[in-house]
Amino acid sequence: MTFLWPILLWGLLIVPVILGLYLWVRRRALRQPVRYPTTPLAATAMLQARRARRYVPIALLAAALGVVVLAAARPVAVIPLPADQSAIVLSIDSSGSMRSQDVLPTRLDAAKAAAKTFVRALPSRVRVGLVMFGGYALLIAPPGTDRAPVLEGIDGLGFVRRTAIGEGLLEAVAALPGRVKPGFDGSLPPLPDNLPAGIVILLSDGRSNAGIDPLQAAQIARRQRVTVYTIGLGQPYAPDNMWTIGGPLDEETLKEIARLTGGTYHHASSAEGLRDVYRTLARVVGWERQREEVGALGAVVAAAVLLAALIWSQLVTHPLGA
Numbered sequence: 001m002t003f004l005w006p007i008l009l010w011g012l013l014i015v016p017v018i019l020g021l022y023l024w025v026r027r028r029a030l031r032q033p034v035r036y037p038t039t040p041l042a043a044t045a046m047l048q049a050r051r052a053r054r055y056v057p058i059a060l061l062a063a064a065l066g067v068v069v070l071a072a073a074r075p076v077a078v079i080p081l082p083a084d085q086s087a088i089v090l091s092i093d094s095s096g097s098m099r100s101q102d103v104l105p106t107r108l109d110a111a112k113a114a115a116k117t118f119v120r121a122l123p124s125r126v127r128v129g130l131v132m133f134g135g136y137a138l139l140i141a142p143p144g145t146d147r148a149p150v151l152e153g154i155d156g157l158g159f160v161r162r163t164a165i166g167e168g169l170l171e172a173v174a175a176l177p178g179r180v181k182p183g184f185d186g187s188l189p190p191l192p193d194n195l196p197a198g199i200v201i202l203l204s205d206g207r208s209n210a211g212i213d214p215l216q217a218a219q220i221a222r223r224q225r226v227t228v229y230t231i232g233l234g235q236p237y238a239p240d241n242m243w244t245i246g247g248p249l250d251e252e253t254l255k256e257i258a259r260l261t262g263g264t265y266h267h268a269s270s271a272e273g274l275r276d277v278y279r280t281l282a283r284v285v286g287w288e289r290q291r292e293e294v295g296a297l298g299a300v301v302a303a304a305v306l307l308a309a310l311i312w313s314q315l316v317t318h319p320l321g322a
Contacts, residue, residue, distance in 0.1 A: 115154050132168075168202060169202055179226065204233070
């Protein structure tokens with residue numbers, strides 16, 4: 001936490017001054033003789049019982065004043081806020097190898113369940129869309145705040161022959177606000193100045209064997225300021241007791257896509273591991289850490305503490321009718 005007006009923090013010195021004055025006044029009061037000497041034991045017992053409670057209101061008052069000083073110094077903190085301006089597109093591999101059962105019940109079923117959990121975990125104001133790809137790519141739901149089309153699209157994912165990772169990435173990039181597919185000559189129009197953050201989360205279990213080269217697609221995503229997070233799904237070596245289909249996972253390409261675009265690569269070899277990956281990504285892409293002035297919150301806290309001091313004083317230290 002930092003402060004815009006740090007010089008006002010010197011005002012915190014008022015807290016020990018007030019506490020010192022209060023203790024000095026109390027000591028002077030305790031030196032006065034007991035008015036009813038015939039009941040010294042009762043007076044002493046009452047004094048001991050209330051000794052701790054009598055200090056609560058002044059402690060609360062001092063704490064409230066300290067909070068007021070902190071609020072007046074205009075504190076600034078880094079706090080997580082929903083990524084309102086961000087748009088996220090899930091690009092999910094639906095190639096035949098997603099039938100494999102090394103991730104139970106199948107890779108595609110595990111991917112569907114984890115993706116739906118991810119979508120539901122995002123802040124409601126974050127826009128999310130869906131792309132599927134096999135030998136070609138198809139936009140299922142454009143980015144929006146309505147979760148129903150995305151969840152329905154995930155449930156409806158089937159299997160498509162071949163694997164075109166680059167096409168899946170390009171289709172997802174073009175679905176983001178302000179982005180387009182390149183022309184036949186590879187050219188892109190100038191990007192608008194107020195381009196919102198664009199994020200693609202691409203999941204694949206194999207090696208690209210159709211369409212544009214994935215690394216070329218990653219360069220296009222980078223030029224359009226899109227961050228790509230990649231997920232590799234499947235066990236490194238197929239267990240003998242589980243049915244698998246297709247070639248090995250191309251982790252190196254997925255890692256390079258993420259590196260080129262400023263994202264990160266994650267590997268999942270089980271359904272639970274995949275859920276953990278999506279949970280991590282939901283925290284990363286669904287929230288933004290921003291510096292915000294929180295002085296108003298301090299004022300609210302100070303008011304609450306002052307109210308607590310007043311209530312304690314009236315009901316405990318000096319109860320009405322006592």
